Amino acid sequence: MRKGKDSGPRLRVDPIACEGHGLCIEAFPEMVGRDPWGYPVLPADAIPPHLMRHAQRAVAVCPVLALRLTKT
Amino acid sequence: MSTAHRLTATGPSYADLAVHLRCHGPLPAADPAWIIEVVDRSGLTGRGGAAFPTGRKLRAVAGGSRRSGAPVVVANGCEGEPASSKDRTLLLKAPHLILDGIALAARAVGAQDMRLCVHEDQTDVIRTLRQALGERRAAGAPGADVEIVTVPDRYVASEESALVQLLNGGPALPLATPPRPFEKGVRGRPTLIDNVETLAHLALAVRHGADWFRSAGTPDAPGTALVTLGGAVAVPGVYEVELGLSGAELLAVAGGPVEPLRAVLCGGYFGAWLRSDRFAPARISARGLQNAGAAMGAGVFLALPATSCGLAETARVARYLAAQSAGQCGPCLNGLPALADALTGLAMRGDRKAATTIASLAPYVAGRGACRHPDGAVRLVTSALSEFGDDLRLHTSRGPCAGLRRAPILPVPAASSRVPERV
Numbered sequence: 426m427r428k429g430k431d432s433g434p435r436l437r438v439d440p441i442a443c444e445g446h447g448l449c450i451e452a453f454p455e456m457v458g459r460d461p462w463g464y465p466v467l468p469a470d471a472i473p474p475h476l477m478r479h480a481q482r483a484v485a486v487c488p489v490l491a492l493r494l495t496k497t
Numbered sequence: 498m499s500t501a502h503r504l505t506a507t508g509p510s511y512a513d514l515a516v517h518l519r520c521h522g523p524l525p526a527a528d529p530a531w532i533i534e535v536v537d538r539s540g541l542t543g544r545g546g547a548a549f550p551t552g553r554k555l556r557a558v559a560g561g562s563r564r565s566g567a568p569v570v571v572a573n574g575c576e577g578e579p580a581s582s583k584d585r586t587l588l589l590k591a592p593h594l595i596l597d598g599i600a601l602a603a604r605a606v607g608a609q610d611m612r613l614c615v616h617e618d619q620t621d622v623i624r625t626l627r628q629a630l631g632e633r634r635a636a637g638a639p640g641a642d643v644e645i646v647t648v649p650d651r652y653v654a655s656e657e658s659a660l661v662q663l664l665n666g667g668p669a670l671p672l673a674t675p676p677r678p679f680e681k682g683v684r685g686r687p688t689l690i691d692n693v694e695t696l697a698h699l700a701l702a703v704r705h706g707a708d709w710f711r712s713a714g715t716p717d718a719p720g721t722a723l724v725t726l727g728g729a730v731a732v733p734g735v736y737e738v739e740l741g742l743s744g745a746e747l748l749a750v751a752g753g754p755v756e757p758l759r760a761v762l763c764g765g766y767f768g769a770w771l772r773s774d775r776f777a778p779a780r781i782s783a784r785g786l787q788n789a790g791a792a793m794g795a796g797v798f799l800a801l802p803a804t805s806c807g808l809a810e811t812a813r814v815a816r817y818l819a820a821q822s823a824g825q826c827g828p829c830l831n832g833l834p835a836l837a838d839a840l841t842g843l844a845m846r847g848d849r850k851a852a853t854t855i856a857s858l859a860p861y862v863a864g865r866g867a868c869r870h871p872d873g874a875v876r877l878v879t880s881a882l883s884e885f886g887d888d889l890r891l892h893t894s895r896g897p898c899a900g901l902r903r904a905p906i907l908p909v910p911a912a913s914s915r916v917p918e919r920v
Contacts, residue, residue: 439673439867440673440826440828440865440866441671441672441673441825441826441867442673443826444827445827460827460861460865461858462828462832462861463827464827464828466861466865
């Protein structure tokens with residue numbers, strides 16, 4: 426569930442900060458899934474360039490700043 | 498190959514400083530690079546559960562000091578596993594070996610600040626440590642200035658990032674990582690956190706050398722380990738064994754099974770079940786048990802009789818683990834009770850959907866917390882389903898089994914302590 430092979434930017438969540446508001450799931454449904462309790466399930470793979478805008482949007486809408494994009 | 502006496506060489510009662518020195522000899526005047534080198538070559542791995550190479554950890558902490566100041570050494574003697582008592586036994590019988598290890602590890606990484614963490618309710622351990630530190634002060638021995646830190650008695654409170662947060666003045670709750678403690682831990686310093694048994698082994702490896710250390714155990718699992726053997730064995734207790742012995746030999750160390758066995762829980766409540774026919778030939782080491790589909794963990798082995806219900810036993814522990822969640826991460830807070838409910842439904846009522854429910858929830862729980870607590874709980878629950886397949890079919894076709902009438906084998910603390918509110 427966690428490890429994808431290719432390098433590139435990835436979404437990371439701070440599981441303690443995340444409260445399951447789910448806005449990231451609404452903002453980026455192409456790659457962010459929902460678990461049975463409403464918490465985001467992040468993609469293992471790097472974000473492809475054509476979806477970067479969506480990933481950035483998902484980070485921006487998190488009300489508790491639990492989501493971020495990492496370089497590698 | 499069965500029992501060994503390295504950490505247990507001073508015998509079954511408290512070894513004061515004089516007895517300790519007579520048995521093991523004085524601390525060698527080793528320089529930092531040499532200590533790291535010997536520990537590296539000895540192949541010593543962490544005995545707290547993760548089995549990480551101790552030499553590599555020393556090197557990482559020592560290397561980090563250039564960036565963020567003098568490191569801190571933390572010895573973890575909390576032993577969160579309810580079924581384990583090996584750390585407690587070592588702390589009570591051979592505290593000087595642990596204090597030697599702390600002093601040597603501190604020298605290796607260049608630390609002045611040394612802490613030894615124990616659970617606050619273990620007053621006899623705290624008393625023993627005070628006595629040992631007093632003996633060291635009187636003799637001018639190194640490690641006399643180790644600070645004893647008491648930790649709330651809760652499963653995840655002794656997880657290493659939780660210890661760091663506690664030592665930094667916060668609640669004993671796991672932190673989101675990175676940074677890992679070896680990069681940035683207590684007071685923002687690189688922090689070496691090692692289990693007390695690991696440090697005791699380190700003290701002997703540095704005294705006697707890497708070749709001596711490797712003269713017990715096997716090439717890929719060198720040395721000895723303390724194990725807690727319990728359940729349906731003749732003489733339950735803590736033993737020191739050479740790594741690499743077989744499961745059958747391990748049970749023989751505790752006098753063997755007292756009745757036919759169904760399975761053995763390996764590695765404690767973070768571990769996994771192995772059916773007795775698969776446990777008997779398995780090699781007792783981190784790698785050996787991993788190859789068999791289980792885990793060494795902190796060296797807990799609990800033998801389950803053939804007439805017990807493995808599903809009911811596991812459901813009770815799953816319920817306990819759910820209550821022990823720090824409640825910080827959604828998947829753990831929600832997922833562990835859901836898994837425990839499903840397993841309880843299977844064990845008590847023969848719920849036919851339970852196995853499917855567990856299989857579908859498990860991937861949403863494992864690997865999704867800040868700490869490894871949910872991963873351990875998932876491993877235990879899923880191993881019960883795979884190892885107790887016969888029970889599963891019996892329960893779903895004919896309802897709860899006769900094993901439910903037996904007294905439980907796995908110890909679960911009666912009242913789980915409350916989780917503090919987040920600050």
